[in-house]
Amino acid sequence: MHPYTHKTITDRDAINADIVECRRNGYALTRDQVILNEISLAAPITGPGGRSEAAVQVSVSGLSYDFDEVRARILPAVLDTANGILA
Numbered sequence: 001m002h003p004y005t006h007k008t009i010t011d012r013d014a015i016n017a018d019i020v021e022c023r024r025n026g027y028a029l030t031r032d033q034v035i036l037n038e039i040s041l042a043a044p045i046t047g048p049g050g051r052s053e054a055a056v057q058v059s060v061s062g063l064s065y066d067f068d069e070v071r072a073r074i075l076p077a078v079l080d081t082a083n084g085i086l087a
Contacts (some may be wrong), residue, residue: 004033004034004035005032005033005034005035005036007031007032007033007036008032008033008034009033018030026043026044026079027041027042027043027044027075027078027079028040028041028042028043029041029067029070029071029075031062031067032062035059036062037061037062037063038059038060038061038062039059039060039061039062039065039066039067039070040057040058040059041057041058041059041060041070041074041075041078042055042056042057042058042078043055043056043075043078043079043081043082043083044082045082045085045086046086054085055082056078056081056082056085057078058074058078060074
C-alpha cells in the first residue's frame with residue numbers, strides 16, 4: 001500500500017481495526033491519511049440489504065477543527081444526510 005503522508009496507515013491489522021471501529025460507530029473519522037492537516041468524516045449509504053453502497057464524505061482543515069468539533073458540529077449533519085438518502 002502506498003502511503004500518501006507520513007501518517008498514512010498502511011499496516012493491514014491497523015486498517016482492519018479501523019474498519020471494525022467504523023462499523024461500530026456508524027461513521028469513519030480520519031486525520032492526515034491522504035492530505036496533511038485534513039480531517040475526513042464519512043457515513044455510509046446502505047442499500048436494501050444493509051450493505052454499504054456509497055457514502056457521504058466531508059473534509060475540513062485540521063488547522064480549523066479538531067475531532068471533538070467535527071463530531072459535535074459536522075457529524076450530525078453528515079449522518080442526517082446519509083440517513084435521508086436511505087429513506
